[in-house]
Amino acid sequence: MKVGIINVTGYAGCELARILYQHPEARLTSVTGRSAAGQNLAEVFPHLAALNLSITPELEGSLDLVFSALPHKASAEAVIPVLEQGIKVVDISADFRLKQANEYTEWYGVTHPDPSYLEEAVFGLPELHREDIKQARLIANPGCYPTSAILGMAPAIKHNLIENDIVIDSKSGISGAGRSLGLTTHYSEVNENVMAYALGGHRHLPEITQELEALSSDTVSITFLTHLIPMTRGILSSCYAKMTPEYLANVSNPTERVRAVYEEFYADHPFVTITPQPPQTKQTLGNNRCLVYPTVDQRTGRLIVISCIDNLVKGAAGQAVQNMNLMCGWPESMSLEALAVYP
Numbered sequence: 001m002k003v004g005i006i007n008v009t010g011y012a013g014c015e016l017a018r019i020l021y022q023h024p025e026a027r028l029t030s031v032t033g034r035s036a037a038g039q040n041l042a043e044v045f046p047h048l049a050a051l052n053l054s055i056t057p058e059l060e061g062s063l064d065l066v067f068s069a070l071p072h073k074a075s076a077e078a079v080i081p082v083l084e085q086g087i088k089v090v091d092i093s094a095d096f097r098l099k100q101a102n103e104y105t106e107w108y109g110v111t112h113p114d115p116s117y118l119e120e121a122v123f124g125l126p127e128l129h130r131e132d133i134k135q136a137r138l139i140a141n142p143g144c145y146p147t148s149a150i151l152g153m154a155p156a157i158k159h160n161l162i163e164n165d166i167v168i169d170s171k172s173g174i175s176g177a178g179r180s181l182g183l184t185t186h187y188s189e190v191n192e193n194v195m196a197y198a199l200g201g202h203r204h205l206p207e208i209t210q211e212l213e214a215l216s217s218d219t220v221s222i223t224f225l226t227h228l229i230p231m232t233r234g235i236l237s238s239c240y241a242k243m244t245p246e247y248l249a250n251v252s253n254p255t256e257r258v259r260a261v262y263e264e265f266y267a268d269h270p271f272v273t274i275t276p277q278p279p280q281t282k283q284t285l286g287n288n289r290c291l292v293y294p295t296v297d298q299r300t301g302r303l304i305v306i307s308c309i310d311n312l313v314k315g316a317a318g319q320a321v322q323n324m325n326l327m328c329g330w331p332e333s334m335s336l337e338a339l340a341v342y343p
Helices: 011-020 047-053 074-084 102-108 127-134 142-158 205-213 245-249 252-266 314-328
Strands: 004-007 027-032 065-068 088-091 139-141 162-172 194-197 223-228 236-243 272-274 290-299 302-309
Touching: 004 011, 004 074, 011 027, 011 047, 027 194, 065 074, 065 314, 074 088, 088 314, 102 205, 127 142, 127 314, 139 245, 139 314, 142 223, 142 236, 142 252, 142 290, 142 302, 142 314, 205 223, 236 245, 245 302, 252 272, 290 314, 302 314
Parallel strands: 004 027, 004 065, 065 088, 088 139, 162 223, 272 290
Antiparallel strands: 162 236, 194 223, 236 302, 290 302
């Protein structure tokens, strides 16, 4: 099957190319990147020389599926004509994640190019929407922070283990900000520094809320804090919520019981592992796994969940390929079996 990447020159785009190189069923035949159009992919990314592709301004040739790694708004404008040609799309931007067009405008500051696609798009988190993804032609790949946060809290919400007032404290490596130059990602600003940002509300909050509320019988109140950490890759989310009094009153060993709930919830999902100790970002480096550690602070009656991913793999390109595999009827883990690079 022939696939293409729109905007291969960003971090998510080049990571897609790296993963697809080893895919036995999908062949990458067209890549775009207007800032590098006319160059060979190897000139921009020497580590991708084996692909032997030229970067073009627009997609070329006959394609069966297209990934878009463009920023929001630009991505929708690029993929809607692709969809109209009958080609399947996995969009890594935020353009199709939110079901309400007014919410998209509120959080992204632009009008959606075509809201009619919002209802059709499937939120591409296989651990929650696997069967819908299999039937979809348009996948809204989740954001990196939401992937970590949702996978961390979904079992607790689904099984009514907690009260619906949640704190999610997430820390991300610099690559999550993309390749564009900016003061906050300048070496001397980031090195030996930790920075909290978007305290007034991060753009990823509405998709976290949307997906967790879909699992709950009530509204969910989420305080979402984000921090920039001086490392290249990785997201670690620390999630907190009070256990329900009813649950604590009826369970003698809450941590053991919570772990059993999480293990059962993810039993059929190959890329979520419930770990025996709190995970670290290096333990996910370069692979498509989400490591989750749930425990209960019995002193305060609070659930604590640590959720850890590589923001460019499970948080972007790897999850996009996982979605493609499901859309095409291939094994979900095809070309994604790589172990983490450690240390």
